[in-house]
Amino acid sequence: MVLQQLDNRAARALFMERHALLEPPAGNAKGADLLQLIQRLGFIQLDSINTVARAHDMILFSRRPSYRSTNLKRLYERDKALFEHWTHDAAVIPMEYYRHWHLRFQRDAELLKSRWKNWRRDGFEQQFETVLQHIRDHGPVGSSDVGKDEKKGSGGWWDWHPSKTALEFLWRSGALTVIGRDGFQKRYDLTERVIDTHLCPGNSVCDADETVDWLCNAAMDRLGFATSGELAAFWDTVSPAEAKNWCANALKRGALEEIEVTCADGRVRKVIARPGLCDEAAVLPAPSGRIRVLSPFDPMLRDRNRAERLFGFHYRIEVFVPATKRTYGYYVFPLIEGDKLIGRIDMKAHRDCCALRVKAVWPERAVRWSDARSQRLQSELDRVRRFAGLDHVEFASDWLKDPK
Numbered sequence: 001m002v003l004q005q006l007d008n009r010a011a012r013a014l015f016m017e018r019h020a021l022l023e024p025p026a027g028n029a030k031g032a033d034l035l036q037l038i039q040r041l042g043f044i045q046l047d048s049i050n051t052v053a054r055a056h057d058m059i060l061f062s063r064r065p066s067y068r069s070t071n072l073k074r075l076y077e078r079d080k081a082l083f084e085h086w087t088h089d090a091a092v093i094p095m096e097y098y099r100h101w102h103l104r105f106q107r108d109a110e111l112l113k114s115r116w117k118n119w120r121r122d123g124f125e126q127q128f129e130t131v132l133q134h135i136r137d138h139g140p141v142g143s144s145d146v147g148k149d150e151k152k153g154s155g156g157w158w159d160w161h162p163s164k165t166a167l168e169f170l171w172r173s174g175a176l177t178v179i180g181r182d183g184f185q186k187r188y189d190l191t192e193r194v195i196d197t198h199l200c201p202g203n204s205v206c207d208a209d210e211t212v213d214w215l216c217n218a219a220m221d222r223l224g225f226a227t228s229g230e231l232a233a234f235w236d237t238v239s240p241a242e243a244k245n246w247c248a249n250a251l252k253r254g255a256l257e258e259i260e261v262t263c264a265d266g267r268v269r270k271v272i273a274r275p276g277l278c279d280e281a282a283v284l285p286a287p288s289g290r291i292r293v294l295s296p297f298d299p300m301l302r303d304r305n306r307a308e309r310l311f312g313f314h315y316r317i318e319v320f321v322p323a324t325k326r327t328y329g330y331y332v333f334p335l336i337e338g339d340k341l342i343g344r345i346d347m348k349a350h351r352d353c354c355a356l357r358v359k360a361v362w363p364e365r366a367v368r369w370s371d372a373r374s375q376r377l378q379s380e381l382d383r384v385r386r387f388a389g390l391d392h393v394e395f396a397s398d399w400l401k402d403p404k
Contacts, residue, residue, distance in 0.1 A: 003270070006225065008262045010281040012310050012339045014224045017284055019300040020063045021336065024288040029060065029067035030074075035081050035094065037063060042222050042234070043091040044072075045297045046084070048184045049319065051331040052349045052356065053388050056092070058295035058333075061387050068387075077180035083195070084178040084186075085171075088236040088302065097218075098199045103211040104237045105174030112169055124165035131166045132175065132190070140179055140189040143167055212238050216246045224281075225261060225273040230303065247272055264312030287339045291376045293384055294334045301334060313341035313364065327404060328362060335361075335377070342367045343403075347381075354391035356381060358399050365403040374400075 006014070016022040020040055027033065037060070038044055047055035053069070060067045072092070076082040082092040085101055086108070093101075116124065131146055138145075147163025160168070167188055170176040177194040178186045192200060206214070219234035220226060226234075232243035250256040256272045263269055294301060296317045301307050308314050315334055318326040329346035336342065343363040350357050358381065363369045381393045 004257075004259045004278045005268075006259055006261045006273075006278050006281060008264055008310070009339065010278070010284070011225070011261045013284045013287065014277070014281040015310055016287060016300065016339060018222055018224045019298075021292075021300060022284060022287050022339075025063055025065050025290065025292060027064050027066070029064035030071045031079075034060070034064070034067070034071055034075055038075075038082065038092070039094050039096075040222075041299050042218065043087050043093045043299075045087070045299070045302070046090045046092060047297050049331060050349075052333075052347060052384065054184075055295045055297040057387075058293070059298055061384075062292050062294055062298070065383055065387070073180070080194070086236070088233065089297075095195075095199075098195060099206055100211045100214050101237075102174065102206065103208055104235075105172070107237065109169075109173035112172055116165060116169065124162040124169065127163045127166035128170060131163055131170065135176070135188065135190055140187045141167070142182065142185050142187050144185075212242050212246060216243055216250075220256075220272075220274065225259065225271040225277060227271055230306065233303065263309040265309075269309065289338050291335055291337045291342070291373070291380045293345065293380060294336055296331065296333065298334070307341070311341045315341075315344070329359065337373075337376070340364075340367075342373075343369075345377075349385075349388050349390055351390070354389075356385040356388060356390045356393045358393065358395045360396065360399055360401050362401045363403055367403075369400060 013022060020037060029037070041059075044056045044059055049055065052058070053061070056072065057067070057069045060072065072082075076084070076092055081095055083095050083098055083101075084090065084092050085104065087093070113125070127147070131141075134146055135141055143160070143164040146167065147161040150161035150163055167176065167186075171178055171186075171188055175191060176188045177191045179189045179194055180187050215235050215238050216231050219231045219238075223230060223234065228243040228247040229240055231247070232238045232240045238246075247256060251258070251272065254275070257275050258270055259273050259278060260268045261271055296315075301315060304315055313334070318328060318332070319330060323330070328344060331348075332344045332346045334341055334344050341364065343361055345361045346359040348357055348359070349355075361369075361377070367373075378393070385391070385393050
């Protein structure tokens with residue numbers, strides 16, 4: 001049987017459209033409109049690094065330049081339209097998806113009890129009731145409000161005292177809910193005081209099969225085309241075996257079909273997609289030609305291997321790489337123009353002098369860096385520095401680097 005073919009350009013366009021990057025960056029970025037964007041993406045990853053702005057803010061700004069960080073905070077903390085939990089990492093997720101997280105609570109509880117039991121935190125399970133009672137009596141807490149007399153280890157920020165570990169476990173397993181953050185420190189409350197009763201465990205619990213079906217369908221909607229392993233990894237709740245079985249059943253009943261996608265290097269990869277996807281991709285509009293700065297944690301780049309296959313762009317964040325061994329820099333932002341990832345930029349907000357300082361830009365090998373492209377980059381950096389609350393952009397004298 002001859003499979004339908006999705007050429008590389010159409011595949012890139014489709015993937016960008018699913019990640020809200022095909023259309024020009026514009027539109028309202030508050031309230032219901034911001035929530036609709038987050039629903040379209042599925043979730044927004046949270047990260048504490050604030051080189052220019054935090055990752056979740058950069059993700060939303062790159063799509064809606066009118067966005068400001070208070071918009072997300074209001075949607076999350078005041079409107080309760082989002083909840084915080086894990087996908088592949090910490091994220092804010094539309095509240096309407098909460099009922100499908102009961103399976104994640106159950107699986108995290110089983111996983112973390114085993115993983116954390118001997119993680120320099122012997123006794124954290126004995127703190128569960130003490131922590132819960134403290135919150136019942138005193139209201140929402142941060143980690144500094146509990147376990148004040150407990151000894152913290154010397155292993156760094158991740159070496160929690162037992163009550164902090166208990167807080168995280170009770171959150172990950174659903175008994176507690178994060179209601180917001182002070183700075184970047186989580187505040188926890190009892191789930192029954194935060195989440196609407198009809199969504200809480202015992203009232204709106206989906207069985208495992210229903211949740212797996214919803215998660216796989218939702219992942220397919222946001223990826224456009226995928227392997228079963230990519231579907232499993234999207235929310236990181238479904239197991240590879242469950243995703244493989246879901247795909248097999250969907251193929252049998254005609255809800256999915258196999259197609260072939262051409263990668264950036266010319267290789268052809270077999271994937272699965274909904275019927276009619278190739279026709280849909282063929283009529284997508286041309287992408288916006290504006291240069292945009294992407295967060296290292298942008299959902300389009302979350303699966304680094306997929307981004308490399310589709311765009312020929314090899315990207316690894318080097319935060320945890322010793323400075324002398326870094327190829328580019330501590331926190332380097334990808335640059336996208338049209339449907340191509342054209343390079344990366346090392347820049348930082350220096351708030352003491354209100355400057356966005358550009359240390360280096362590395363074009364990709366196939367990209368010719370013209371004066372016009374430099375001007376387009378400058379225009380984007382002017383938008384970024386205003387978003388970050390800075391006065392001006394400064395370039396190092398040798399900012400334009402040779403491709404690596």
